[in-house]
Amino acid sequence: MPNTADECSIEIATLPQRNFIFRRCFTSKYIPNLSTALLALLLLTGQTAAHCPNEVSPALASFTADGGKGSTNIVTDPGCPWTVISDVPWLTVTSAASGFGKATISYSVARNSTPGNRVGHLSVTGNPFTVTQTGVGASVSDLAISKTHVGNFVVGVNGIYRLTVTNVGSVASAGEIKVSDTLPAGLSFVSATGAGWTCSASGSVVTCVNSASLAPEAASVVVIAVAVSKIAVPGVINTATVSNASDAFPDNNTAADPTFVSSGEVLSLNSGTAATGTILPDPLGVFPCTFFAPQYTIDVGPSALQVIVSVIGDPGAELLVSYGRPVEQSAFPVADFTSKSFIPAKTIYIGPQSTPALLQGTYFVSVANCTRSQASFNLTATVITQDSAVKIEELAVDDGTAESALLGDGLVVVNRLTPSHYPSRLKAIRIYLAQFEARPAPVEDRIRLVAFSDPTSSGRPPNPPSWLVDQVVAIPGQDEFIDFPLENGPTIFSGDWYVGFQHPMPDAGAIGALVSSDLSGIQRQASFYSIDNGITFLGPAFTPSLQMNFMIRAVVENVLRQRRRP
Numbered sequence: 001m002p003n004t005a006d007e008c009s010i011e012i013a014t015l016p017q018r019n020f021i022f023r024r025c026f027t028s029k030y031i032p033n034l035s036t037a038l039l040a041l042l043l044l045t046g047q048t049a050a051h052c053p054n055e056v057s058p059a060l061a062s063f064t065a066d067g068g069k070g071s072t073n074i075v076t077d078p079g080c081p082w083t084v085i086s087d088v089p090w091l092t093v094t095s096a097a098s099g100f101g102k103a104t105i106s107y108s109v110a111r112n113s114t115p116g117n118r119v120g121h122l123s124v125t126g127n128p129f130t131v132t133q134t135g136v137g138a139s140v141s142d143l144a145i146s147k148t149h150v151g152n153f154v155v156g157v158n159g160i161y162r163l164t165v166t167n168v169g170s171v172a173s174a175g176e177i178k179v180s181d182t183l184p185a186g187l188s189f190v191s192a193t194g195a196g197w198t199c200s201a202s203g204s205v206v207t208c209v210n211s212a213s214l215a216p217e218a219a220s221v222v223v224i225a226v227a228v229s230k231i232a233v234p235g236v237i238n239t240a241t242v243s244n245a246s247d248a249f250p251d252n253n254t255a256a257d258p259t260f261v262s263s264g265e266v267l268s269l270n271s272g273t274a275a276t277g278t279i280l281p282d283p284l285g286v287f288p289c290t291f292f293a294p295q296y297t298i299d300v301g302p303s304a305l306q307v308i309v310s311v312i313g314d315p316g317a318e319l320l321v322s323y324g325r326p327v328e329q330s331a332f333p334v335a336d337f338t339s340k341s342f343i344p345a346k347t348i349y350i351g352p353q354s355t356p357a358l359l360q361g362t363y364f365v366s367v368a369n370c371t372r373s374q375a376s377f378n379l380t381a382t383v384i385t386q387d388s389a390v391k392i393e394e395l396a397v398d399d400g401t402a403e404s405a406l407l408g409d410g411l412v413v414v415n416r417l418t419p420s421h422y423p424s425r426l427k428a429i430r431i432y433l434a435q436f437e438a439r440p441a442p443v444e445d446r447i448r449l450v451a452f453s454d455p456t457s458s459g460r461p462p463n464p465p466s467w468l469v470d471q472v473v474a475i476p477g478q479d480e481f482i483d484f485p486l487e488n489g490p491t492i493f494s495g496d497w498y499v500g501f502q503h504p505m506p507d508a509g510a511i512g513a514l515v516s517s518d519l520s521g522i523q524r525q526a527s528f529y530s531i532d533n534g535i536t537f538l539g540p541a542f543t544p545s546l547q548m549n550f551m552i553r554a555v556v557e558n559v560l561r562q563r564r565r566p
Contacts, residue, residue: 054082056127059146062168062217063133067109069094072122072129074103081125088120091131109133117142117249130252132168140248142169143177143214147240147255152330153228154264158190161226161257163208165242166219173214174246179222181206181240186232186261194222232261234282234290258286262329265294269365271383278376279317279369289318289370291329296365298381300358306351306384307358308392309337309365312344313378316371319346323359327366340370343476347483349394349555355401355521391560392427393420395497396553399521402432404548405514406541412450412530413515414461414500414537415550419492421558426451426469426489429499430481432516432551442475442514448502449473449484450534451554455495461528461537465498481553499554502534516551523547 054076061070067090074082083098084105095106105124112118115135122129132142146164153159163181167173179197183189183204192199192206199208199222208222239256247253269275275296282290300307311319320327320335328334336356339346350358369375384391395417406413429449435441451469454462468490476482503514517527527550528539541548 054125054127055148056122056124056129059127059129060144060166060168061129061131062142062170063109063131064170065112065134065136067111067133069106069108070131071095071104071106072124074105074124076102076125083125085123086120087123088118090118090133091120091122093122105129107131112136119249119251132249132252134170139171140169141167141171141173141214141216141244141246142249142252143173143242143244143247144168144252145179145240145242145255147238147257149238149257149259152328153232153259153261155228155230155233155261156264157228159187159226159228159259161224161238161240163222163224163240163255164219165214165222167214167216168252169248170216172216173244175244177210177212177214177220177242177244179208179210179240179242181208181224181238183226184232184236184238186229186236187226187238188229190225190227192222192224194220196220197222199224228261230263233263235260235284235287237284237286258284260287260330262291263294266326266364267294267296269296269298269379269381271298271381273380275379276377277367277379278374279367280374281369281372285372289333289368291333291366291368295326295329296379296381298363298365298383300360300363300383301385302360303385303387304358304360304383305386305388305391306349306393307363307381308347308349308384309363309379309381310345310347311339311367311377311379314373314375315344316369316373316375317346317377318368318370319348319379320366320368321348321350322364323356324361324363326364329366329368333366333368335366338480340480343482345483345485347555349392351394353396354394355399386560388560391421391558393424393556393558394430394553395419395556397524397526398432398518398549398551398553401518401520402434402516402551403519404517405434406517406529406548406550409503410505410531410533411503411515412448412500412534412537413503413541413550413552414450414498414528414530415552415554416454416459416461416526416528417497417499417554418457418495419497419556419558421560423491423493423559424497425491425557426486426497426499426554427557428483428485428489428555429469429501430483430553430555431501432481433475433478433514434516435478442478445475445504446472447475447504449486450501451490451497451499453490453492453495453497455492457495461498463536465534465537467534469499481551483555497554497556498528500550500552517541517548518551519548521549524549527552 090110150160189201197208318340321337322335337348433442452465525540527541528537530537
């Protein structure tokens with residue numbers, strides 16, 4: 001830790017499934033008069049694992065008894081995290097065991113002093129890389145099989161499996177090579193092709209034979225097309241085997257391929273009308289998330305001001321929304337908007353200030369279950385238009401990305417937020433809370449929610465403010481915006497809201513509740529802080545070279561038009 005205001009230490013830091021550069025400095029260098037707090041700048045260079053495809057290429061390697069060195073490649077998107085683990089002591093990773101983006105993994109294979117062959121694996125973010133090694137004096141044929149599928153399977157659309165047989169031995173194979181694939185329930189045979197292969201199916205068993213010899217390090221591919229029925233939802237595990245009379249090493253003759261299957265069903269959802277259901281967990285225990293069979297659509301017209309999507313039910317029900325296309329229902333679902341904290345009620349607000357902003361057209365809504373128990377839900381999607389009597393509005397200054405954090409003993413942080421209409425009633429305070437490097441998880445920390453107003457819209461908090469909200473709450477989740485509902489919340493008739501919270505005190509590194517900040521978005525200069533328990537506020541929170549928007553939002557109910565008396 002540096003001991004002057006002009007010194008900084010830089011280290012690698014992480015949020016769950018993310019990679020950051022962590023700069024830690026005494027904050028007097030950045031924020032005047034904030035001598036008791038530290039500024040932690042977390043510069044995002046990674047992305048969540050949920051958006052990260054990855055594979056290993058090549059997936060097989062073979063060595064003689066003498067051993068040696070080798071490498072394989074991780075193929076993934078920039079910034080995506082990966083890890084490498086060996087399952088045997090004689091196969092050692094010699095390059096970095098973790099990192100981000102495309103990379104080359106180097107490894108070494110120790111000498112095999114026994115007469116028997118052996119096999120080991122590197123697990124690269126769950127993808128197997130198989131190494132076989134002959135024993136002393138062994139000179140044999142050794143056939144191995146690997147299996148992959150193309151994309152996620154959808155009910156009613158044919159799926160494709162690719163089976164690759166490779167001779168990882170030191171001599172050519174002799175005799176007929178046979179591949180067998182017993183299709184799981186929900187998949188049925190359509191076709192199977194491959195150069196030199198003759199394929200047929202009997203019930204669920206697909207059999208392909210090849211009479212040609214397979215040279216050392218050569219490979220031969222069989223492509224199997226299958227029909228996908230609803231029985232296969234939410235996923236299947238498809239297993240194939242290879243056999244050959246000259247194969248001396250059967251331990252690598254089986255390959256299993258877990259395959260996610262979505263229903264592809266889409267239903268229309270009317271504004272304000274509830275849809276209910278129950279999502280069973282993955283019966284195979286393989287996939288992180290399962291989905292309620294249909295997705296829902298909600299149409300947004302030109303007069304729409306906002307869309308509010310809410311789910312109430314078991315904490316395991318996760319909410320996902322995408323514009324113009326279905327939510328990608330996969331093992332790691334992808335959507336434009338997600339709400340996944342382990343709390344019973346979740347809401348997504350889509351409006352002009354959301355990221356991405358509200359658009360005219362069709363939104364797709366999906367509910368996922370990412371737990372090991374069933375999850376029931378009640379889903380609603382409401383379109384607020386110019387003809388609505390009230391508008392539920394989410395007020396924000398951030399762009400939805402957390403790139404920094406500010407912490408300090410008893411630090412009070414607020415955002416200035418202006419509603420579009422009056423009267424405006426405060427319904428909830430939303431705070432983005434995450435676990436930062438070398439800090440505990442914020443879950444169950446207690447913070448003080450605060451809110452006040454400036455009826456004159458002067459642009460700065462009144463000193464001292466008159467508290468409209470002043471209550472202590474426990475944090476129920478992390479790594480997204482957490483809603484803190486307010487019963488009978490206050491109402492203003494003009495001016496600006498100021499909403500935020502106070503960090504726990506003393507901090508001493510034992511508290512995980514930090515205010516996350518947006519550095520990359522348009523800087524609104526609407527974030528303020530107090531170091532004297534909220535008596536006076538300083539800011540906006542920015543520096544000559546760095547500005548920040550606190551990731552604190554308000555959910556307000558505004559009156560758009562007065563109802564006529566009967």
